[in-house]
Amino acid sequence: MRWKSQELNVETDEALPGLARLNNLVRSVRTPEFAGIVFHEVLAKSALNHVPSASALPFGWTINPYRGCSHACVYCFARSTHTYLDLDAGHDFDSQIIVKINVAEVLRRELAKPSWGRHPVALGTNTDPYQRAEGRYELMPGIIAALADSGTPFSILTKGSLVRRDLPALVAANEVVPVDLSMSIAVYDEELQRAVEPGTPSTQARLATVRAARDAGIPVTVFLMPILPYLTDTRTHLDDALARIAEAGASGVLHTALHLRPGVKEWFMEWLAQTHPELVPRYRAMYGGGAYAPKDYRAWLAAKISPLMRKHGLARGLEEPATGTLRSRALRTPRDLGALQEIGPSPTLF
Numbered sequence: 001m002r003w004k005s006q007e008l009n010v011e012t013d014e015a016l017p018g019l020a021r022l023n024n025l026v027r028s029v030r031t032p033e034f035a036g037i038v039f040h041e042v043l044a045k046s047a048l049n050h051v052p053s054a055s056a057l058p059f060g061w062t063i064n065p066y067r068g069c070s071h072a073c074v075y076c077f078a079r080s081t082h083t084y085l086d087l088d089a090g091h092d093f094d095s096q097i098i099v100k101i102n103v104a105e106v107l108r109r110e111l112a113k114p115s116w117g118r119h120p121v122a123l124g125t126n127t128d129p130y131q132r133a134e135g136r137y138e139l140m141p142g143i144i145a146a147l148a149d150s151g152t153p154f155s156i157l158t159k160g161s162l163v164r165r166d167l168p169a170l171v172a173a174n175e176v177v178p179v180d181l182s183m184s185i186a187v188y189d190e191e192l193q194r195a196v197e198p199g200t201p202s203t204q205a206r207l208a209t210v211r212a213a214r215d216a217g218i219p220v221t222v223f224l225m226p227i228l229p230y231l232t233d234t235r236t237h238l239d240d241a242l243a244r245i246a247e248a249g250a251s252g253v254l255h256t257a258l259h260l261r262p263g264v265k266e267w268f269m270e271w272l273a274q275t276h277p278e279l280v281p282r283y284r285a286m287y288g289g290g291a292y293a294p295k296d297y298r299a300w301l302a303a304k305i306s307p308l309m310r311k312h313g314l315a316r317g318l319e320e321p322a323t324g325t326l327r328s329r330a331l332r333t334p335r336d337l338g339a340l341q342e343i344g345p346s347p348t349l350f
Contacts, residue, residue, distance in 0.1 A: 026101065037070055037095050039133060044100035047107035047143075048121065051323060060323040061121045063107065065139040067098035069127040071159055072199040074271040075226055078126045080263030089263040090270075094199070097133055104142025111150035120153040120328035122320070124182075130160025132199070140166055148173035153330035155180035155323075157223065161201040161209045167216045174218060178329040182254075182317075183210050184223040187232055188241040195275055196228070207248040214249035221317040221326050222250045226258035227301060229286060229293065230279050233257075238305055242312045252317040253309060254326065257293040257301055265291070 026041040051060040068082055072094040079089035087096050100106075110116065123129045129140055144166060147154045154177070156163065156170075163170075163181070173179050185206045187193040193203050201209075210220045222245045227233050232241075245253060260268055265287060273280050286293055293301075309316065318327040 033136075034070070034132070037097060037133075039097050039099050041099050041101045044103045044106050046110065047100070047103050048110050051125075060320060061119050062125045062323055063103070063121055063123050063129075063143060064126045065100050065103045065123075065129055065137075065143065066127050066131060066133060068093050068096055069131050070094060070097060070133065070199045071128055071131055071197060073159075073197045074268050075196065075228070075258055075260070075264065076127075077259065077261055077264055079267060080261060081126060083263060090267045097131075099133060099137055100139070101137065103139055104146055107143060108146040108150075111146055111152060116150070116152075118150065118152045120155065120178075120330050121147060122155045122157070122323040122325045122328075124155075124157030124184075125323045125325055128158050128160055129156065130158040130162040132160075132162075134160065134162055141169055144169045144173055148176050151177055153178040153180075153328050155182065155325050155328055157182040157184060157325045159184045159197070159200045159206065161205045164209055164212050167213060167218065170213075170218055171216050179218065180221070180326050180328055181213055181218050182221045182223055182326045183213075183250075184225070185210075185241075185245070186223070186225055186227070188237060188244060189232070192231060196271070203244075207244055210245075210248040210250050214251075219251040220249070221252045221254060222248075224253050224255040227255060227305075228258050229297065230282060231276070233301060233304070235304060235308075239308055239311075242305075242308050242314060246312040246314055250314065252315045254317040254319055255305060257298055259292045260287050261291045 024043040024045060026043060028038055028040045030038055047063055049062045049064065051062055067085075068087075069076065069078070076093070079093045082089050082093045082096070085098075087093070123140075123143070129143075134140055144154075154173075156179075163183075170179055170181065183206050185203055187196060188203055190203065193200075200206075210222065213220045224241060224245070227238075232238075242253065269280065269283065272283060286297065292298075319325070320327040320331070
């Protein structure tokens, strides 16, 4: 791996308690370029994850080259997955990153099996495949090549502008299999964005990435999610967001209100108490009974955002329930395309 050629000033022999139970841990390392972050390199036993689905489709497939994420989004729904390794869902999720250094090689072997049905595969369903560590480990080029070479459609959801590095590979892959790219851009207020997503590229950098991908011939859907009650749900904020998304050339938009699962809720509420204490009672009222915003709020939000989508010529993307990402073009049905034609332009592009 290229990472191993980098000069490291610390190599840790003692793994954290949860990681000590793993029999595939190679080493834990620190480097000055990533202050406060520890990378735990592991040898993956498998690359493809089978995700049961409640939809008409029997399952979905995902790949997660990393666990944990230095983007450090306080609302990230994947935080609780870190507790499976006796790591906490807060600071550990942001700073203790699991890296599957052999994931591309394992994936290629799995895709070569006669039993593989070339089902669409989603990346970015748990943690971001283009978080900062990808700049060093360079796992995605091998993953993209393995999927394309096997004739497997795939989608990528990311907040990382680093995906621009791989646009030539994605363009080449898109000539062989359907490739769907989505950029997550939730917050369009610079100060709030830095506070709630401290490790991510700026909103403007991500919008520029949308434009670069479109200019390269790759359509991009923007995930305007989560929409944060009382913070990013005003008409002014949503109108500005959708105008900028349309200007960047996005093909469509998916949006939803914030949801707070156990493990994530505690971390988010701690952040909210520190930064917007006046909103704590409102959030407790909204999310005290469950993970999702109340139905009446979601209906109110949909009624507000739908006319703004039409105003800016943006269609609503189609979500795949099995993976929570954009529905692969390989799975589109005539009914899907008919629905898209009713709500927005250019349905065949995204």
